[in-house]
Amino acid sequence: MPILTTQARRIQLQDNLNRTRQALSEACADAGREPGSVRLVAVTKTFPADDAAALVELGQADLGENRDQEAAPKAAELAARGLEPVWHFVGRLQRNKARSVAAYADWVHSIDRAPLADALDRASGDRGRTVNALIQVSLDGDVARGGAPVGEVGSLAERIAAAPYLNLKGVMAVAPLGWEPAKAFALLAECSEAVRRVDSGAAEISAGMSGDFAAAVNAGATMVRLGRNVLGEREPMA
Numbered sequence: 001m002p003i004l005t006t007q008a009r010r011i012q013l014q015d016n017l018n019r020t021r022q023a024l025s026e027a028c029a030d031a032g033r034e035p036g037s038v039r040l041v042a043v044t045k046t047f048p049a050d051d052a053a054a055l056v057e058l059g060q061a062d063l064g065e066n067r068d069q070e071a072a073p074k075a076a077e078l079a080a081r082g083l084e085p086v087w088h089f090v091g092r093l094q095r096n097k098a099r100s101v102a103a104y105a106d107w108v109h110s111i112d113r114a115p116l117a118d119a120l121d122r123a124s125g126d127r128g129r130t131v132n133a134l135i136q137v138s139l140d141g142d143v144a145r146g147g148a149p150v151g152e153v154g155s156l157a158e159r160i161a162a163a164p165y166l167n168l169k170g171v172m173a174v175a176p177l178g179w180e181p182a183k184a185f186a187l188l189a190e191c192s193e194a195v196r197r198v199d200s201g202a203a204e205i206s207a208g209m210s211g212d213f214a215a216a217v218n219a220g221a222t223m224v225r226l227g228r229n230v231l232g233e234r235e236p237m238a
Ligand SMILES: *Cc1c(COP(=O)(O)O)cnc(C)c1O
Pocket: 043, 045, 066, 090, 091, 174, 208, 209, 210, 211, 225, 226, 227, 228, 229
């Protein structure tokens, strides 16, 4: 990425944000949905705290991160500047990171097993907070890439619904490599029904990334997680 002045980067982010919001509105219109019915989470991973701060100042309230070692200092830096975005943790989460994540995350999209749910519940309680919880589903059953098997979504939903410091909100998935996005997100919509049988209010569906968000919106996504569309291409992750 070329080095830009702070002001030039800000203008670029504003442009990207405008274009992304416009594309999201069009996807909603194409799907016959209200433009305000889908929440945009801007995924700032690999980008500096300055970019995250600029987005918040441009009115983008929801930010996503996928690694605690990057997210925790970024959240602290924004807080030190008096900026309090709604932080969404969207990446693979180890149990021993639950304490750290519970300190700043308002939403965790990647709860995929009972011991992790329990650890996050305890950590949130210790921090005097309640975290909004989404169950990440492994749509193709390749759980090594994260997510609970489709058949375990109902029982995990019951576990989270019973956790005092977790607020069961719905489901999340990444479309498996090589799958038609429409097929992936239709399966996720079925998983959402299983969660709503446990708690009818847990209707959030976090689905759709820069390459496939229109298909996700068409299949009922209530949150899209967009990185490259808003921030630009990332350097390869270490
Ligand atoms: C990086 C990431 C995104 C955003 O991906 P883009 O292709 O940059 O839009 C969304 N969800 C998760 C879980 C991610 O790790």
